[in-house]
Amino acid sequence: xxxxxxxxxxxxxxxxxxxxxxxxxxxxxxxxxxxxxxxxxxxxxxxxxxxxxxxxxxxxxxxxxxxxxxxxxxxxxxxxxxxxxxxxxxxxxxxxxxxxxxxxxxxxxxxxxxxxxxxxxxxxxxxxxxxxxxxxxxx
Amino acid sequence: xxxxxxxxxxxxxxxxxxxxxxxxxxxxxxxxxxxxxxxxxxxxxxxxxxxxxxxxxxxxxxxxxxxxxxxxxxxxxxxxxxxxxxxxxxxxxxxxxxxxxxxxxxxxxxxxxxxxxxxxxxxxxxxxxxxxxxxxxxxxx
Numbered sequence: 001x002x003x004x005x006x007x008x009x010x011x012x013x014x015x016x017x018x019x020x021x022x023x024x025x026x027x028x029x030x031x032x033x034x035x036x037x038x039x040x041x042x043x044x045x046x047x048x049x050x051x052x053x054x055x056x057x058x059x060x061x062x063x064x065x066x067x068x069x070x071x072x073x074x075x076x077x078x079x080x081x082x083x084x085x086x087x088x089x090x091x092x093x094x095x096x097x098x099x100x101x102x103x104x105x106x107x108x109x110x111x112x113x114x115x116x117x118x119x120x121x122x123x124x125x126x127x128x129x130x131x132x133x134x135x136x137x138x139x
Numbered sequence: 140x141x142x143x144x145x146x147x148x149x150x151x152x153x154x155x156x157x158x159x160x161x162x163x164x165x166x167x168x169x170x171x172x173x174x175x176x177x178x179x180x181x182x183x184x185x186x187x188x189x190x191x192x193x194x195x196x197x198x199x200x201x202x203x204x205x206x207x208x209x210x211x212x213x214x215x216x217x218x219x220x221x222x223x224x225x226x227x228x229x230x231x232x233x234x235x236x237x238x239x240x241x242x243x244x245x246x247x248x249x250x251x252x253x254x255x256x257x258x259x260x261x262x263x264x265x266x267x268x269x270x271x272x273x274x275x276x277x278x279x280x
Contacts, residue, residue, distance in 0.1 A: 016266075020176065023180065023182075034175070039172045042170075068169070068214075071170050072170050072171075072172040072173055074266070075176040076176065
């Protein structure tokens with residue numbers, strides 16, 4: 001059970017996870033494990049896409065990726081409270097795109113914390129190394 | 140059985156069934172985690188669920204499975220939710236098909252556009268929509 005972790009319960013709504021646990025059907029694979037594993041796998045790919053979009057200064061792609069990541073996390077109870085919600089949404093102006101690398105760094109740092117928390121949850125033991133996220137650069 | 144008492148109460152539990160008690164919901168979403176959660180919530184509520192990753196795939200699925208309700212994300216690749224809804228309404232068999240749209244876009248223009256293309260309802264979050272559906276069934280426009 002998630003009881004805190006690097007991000008703590010302030011970021012993760014345990015009642016949502018408990019609600020998902022209550023949907024578990026007998027004889028079917030562990031639903032919460034499947035959701036969390038899917039989230040981790042997909043978000044890793046999403047962050048790669050996001051970094052590339054930042055490097056390419058592709059505002060449309062950034063907005064699209066941000067939209068999806070802002071929908072994936074709440075689905076299992078992670079409240080996205082970093083600037084990703086507000087700052088990635090209206091990313092059409094060139095002025096704002098200059099601030100993207102800083103925001104992405106924050107998102108990646110946040111994701112590392114979430115990843116560790118979820119991996120501990122999935123493995124049922126309490127150790128995880130948080131990687132130092134690299135800062136994407138614009139050209 | 141599509142009355143307020145009947146939606147999702149057939150106990151189909153996800154297996155595609157021709158049982159008339161099972162309402163079939165087509166979930167259209169390119170975001171896999173959100174789609175997975177939505178599916179499980181709806182199956183648990185007794186609905187039968189089909190899935191599509193984008194609007195184009197959704198139109199094919201509508202032909203194949205004849206869903207009773209469509210739940211569609213707005214921002215999707217290939218064909219977005221607005222275009223999907225418009226295409227559904229152009230079809231003779233799609234005029235009365237309930238289409239519920241999900242979007243994080245909360246600007247007035249996006250909300251207006253959703254209703255202009257024929258959406259029955261607009262929700263901000265898929266999970267909330269899925270949970271509310273059994274008690275609050277949609278009807279055609």
